[in-house]
Amino acid sequence: MEEDKNLRARLGDDGLTVINAAEKGRCLVADRDFYAGQTVLEQDPYVAVLDGDSRGNRCDACFKQSPALKRCSACKFVFYCSPTCQRSQWKIHQEECKVLVRLSTEQKRPTLLLMLRLLVKRELQATGVLPVTALDNYEIVRALPTHFSETGDERLVMYAQMAVLIKTILNARYAEDVKEITKDICRISCNGHTICDDELRPVGIGLFPVVSVINHSCSSNSLLLFDGKHAVVRALGTISRGCEVTVSYIELGASTNSRREALSDQYYFHCKCPRCTDDSEDGLYKDDVLEAVACLDPACESFMRLSNGSWRCMSCGSSREPNEVNKLSTEAEGMIEKANRLQAAGDLHGARMAFQQAEKLQTELWNPRSVKLMRTRDLLLRVYLSLEDWDLALHVCRLTLPAYETAYPGSKHPLLGLQYYTLGKLEMHAGSVTEAVRAYAKAFDILSVTHGSRGEFVRKLRNELDQAKMVASSLHATSPRERS
Template sequence: MRETAAMEDLQAALKDRNLTVSTVEDKGRCLLATRDFYPGDVIISQESYVCVPNNSSVETRCDGCFATSKLKKCSGCQVVWYCGSTCQREEWKLHRLECEVLSRQEKNKRTSVTPSIRLMVKLYIRRKLQSEKVIPSTATDNYNLVEALVAHMSDINEEQLLLYAQMANLVSLILQWPEINIKEITENFSKFACNAHTICDSELRPLGTGLYPVISIINHSCLPNSVLVFEGRSAVVRAVQHISKGSEVLISYIETAGSTMTRQKPLKEQYLFTCSCPRCVKVGQSDDIRESAILEGYRCKNEKCCGFLIRTNDGKGLQCQECGLVRDMEEIKLIATEVKSLSEDKASKLHTTGNYQEAVAVYKIIEKFQSKLCHPFSISLMQTREKLLKLLMELEHWREALAYCKLTLPVYQRVYPAVHPLLGLQYYTCGKLEWYLGDTEGAVKSLTRAVDILRITHGTNTPFMKELLMKLEEARAEASYQQSSKDK
């Protein structure tokens, strides 16, 4: 009954935003547009019901704004951090109770409370405070919407169920409220797994985790018509295509660069469904096989050929579908084993321990092997070059970083739609490096491409976008000045 009333209230609230909740066969609830939306339009925005920063032993963030500087621990619980009195004041109504329950724990147990456990503790505290009218609830911000989320309990395996039950028991021990229902908490952990969102900054770097019950109604597609970005802790969904009246609003839950099989794996494991979007229904068809062989397969033996390879009938080799040359399977396995060994044993350890110079040397060896092994549009090769780009930027080796950035761009252009935040951000990185190195003309082109994409996905009012637009104007002014100097 409560759930029905909550959905009726939600429908009324969404009507003003030109949206409605509907039900689609085999997909359940979905969000439909009741008017046309165009690229760049904000479809919906929502504050989190609960959220936490991804604090760890190596990095801490403010609980209010997720900042990392000038942090001080809460003097009561010694677990939560704040950047100042403003954030602490804004969070106090909720943190007052959290501080109380965390302070009861032994000191060593307090420090081992994970972000997932904190998220669940905060969920029940928020529910309690809303039920007691200490903090307000609205049609788009109430616990009934959390109750309405699908838990997929019948789809999770026994091992996962046991883990959720153990985590639920820990939450119960922390709260020590007699009315707490461990079974319900277990179900909510399952809901978190397939409904919580990773909160990212404007450059898509993860900062924390939040639960946005209305945003969670939006279904997934590997060819989405909308994108989810964050402005602070607010989740904002913007159209990246024309969405006609009556059409479903769709975002992507996963990284979409990869073969159908690669995309299906996390969707099945984490979100417990099989995608049937226009990209995924092509699985096993010739176009899908070709794309998989290019993005995740091997290169032709002839380095001048860009053909894709398919396994031979005897299984002993892979044959180029362009020129017919065959690569021996054993040779491929040897190189692949060497690459895996270097990646797992050396490069990642050097990277995480801050030995950037040595990590660059190892990644360059890996890239050399992958260049001989993988198709030029290989995702793995792109990811290695992306790691080199980031490490070289850390080391301030700008010219070399730009070279690797330019190598990644053709792959980004292939694997992402024309309007995708990751493609826009890669153009932005390229433009910044070009400008710093004095290639003003190149910088203007790259930054213009970045703005063309990111003003649709990010809007124009965030500090990040204002800075980007300012950079572009400065680059244009500099290019104009250089041109006028040449003309004289």
């Protein structure tokens, strides 16, 4: 098809090609060597929308934060940071604005808004109002899989109801039949990307049809991050010519069974990547430890596996009954839910106490490298930071690092880098300058690859690392007598 030829020609300029594989369908393959930190692919979204928490804090055009946002006077829903951004979106927004004024707050859900923009943009490109390029056209969107037949009935009914609403509020110029709109919603569901900021906090969703050609691997060789709403795929290591480019679609801090379940539910495939199929003793150990129960013997450094109906330690042979494990797990989860409610209500002190109780329960239950314990400690860390309890924040942050290093193998994961960055700041605040330099250096080693060495975020980190080194050097150059 002509669009595929144009796409391949355009990607060829960037050292990439698209091939069709029997089990995977389309694959993005390197046509030259790429090295760690190098940009493999960039793309602006075909369409994108901010999420509810980011609306009013970020520009609807560029997704950047700005203290001087201006709201559309008609729909009073979208915000722009500059006249340039407003003009860039005007042809689409003048059409969607007429719809937005008629929608209730409850109806303005991100997926529905994304579909509205998709249908409007498709029509404007079809009529020549908006330009069409090799990387920005509806035909490459339409080529994305819908997984319509694999989608469960309950989910399809929900999508169909949304399609009916869209057809009702849009005039016939934009809205096709309900089934076709439902298929487009399916495309968004299994091909859309959560757009995140530099610290991997979600800010919106977008449809990047070329990026969506990249297949998943739990041991991927590249990473997708965003600059505003601009998608950037970077190599995590050397990608040799002829190798497939892969990214991760899901949160990787989980066991093989949990990852495969998430992928099957959202993307309708059974993962057979090297990490998921590693049945070596070392591979099984690394997988089990992520969700394993702690041994009851404090002197034992191993953990328990579920065997013959009970949890049994791999090393000392001690056991725990499933009922005891389930009881502790349920109590901890209930306490976390309570803590989240208190935090949402603004009661940080109450949330702190609830998270502390949850952590105590989970420390009795899960092994120290468990991702569940790690995530609870992360939630507790955020509360400590909000309360400016720096000493406890430092203590908890230190506890999380072994679990982070286990959950994100390969060392070049941005969440690991960001955790080291947080640790560096806390060590510096505590006056532990040498430890701060170590943490900052580890963060820089990771984030300069994942975020790009020239980006503003990494430049800021590099400045903090250099300042910490200067302080450390000054302290080392000063004798104990002079410091006293």
